[in-house]
Amino acid sequence: MSKKKYKKQLLKSLKNLAFSEHHLLETMTNLMLLKEMKKNNITFQNGDTFSFEDNIFDYSEDKNIRKIAKLRKKMLKTMNKLVQKNSFKDNELEFLA
Numbered sequence: 001m002s003k004k005k006y007k008k009q010l011l012k013s014l015k016n017l018a019f020s021e022h023h024l025l026e027t028m029t030n031l032m033l034l035k036e037m038k039k040n041n042i043t044f045q046n047g048d049t050f051s052f053e054d055n056i057f058d059y060s061e062d063k064n065i066r067k068i069a070k071l072r073k074k075m076l077k078t079m080n081k082l083v084q085k086n087s088f089k090d091n092e093l094e095f096l097a
Contacts, residue, residue, distance in 0.1 A: 018096055031065055033050070
C-alpha cells in the first residue's frame with residue numbers, strides 16, 4: 001500500500017471515530033437527560049438550552065452512561081495519539097474541529 005493510500009485510510013478511520021464519538025456523546029446526553037429529567041420532574045420549553053461540563057457523565061447514577069463515557073474517553077485518547085504520531089496537515093483534520 002502506498003504511503004498516500006495509507007494516510008488516506010488513516011484519515012478515514014479518524015473521521016469514522018469522530019462520527020462515533022459524537023454519536024456516543026449524543027446518546028449519553030439523551031440517556032442522562034431522559035433519566036434525570038424524569039426522576040427530578042424537569043421539563044424544557046422550546047428554545048431552552050442546557051449546558052454541562054464533559055465530566056458530568058462520570059458521575060451519573062446510571063452505570064451504562066458511565067461505561068459509555070469511559071469508552072468515549074478511550075476513543076478520544078486514541079484519536080489524539082493518532083493525530084500526534086502522524087504528520088497531518090491542519091486542513092486534513094478540519095473535521096475534528
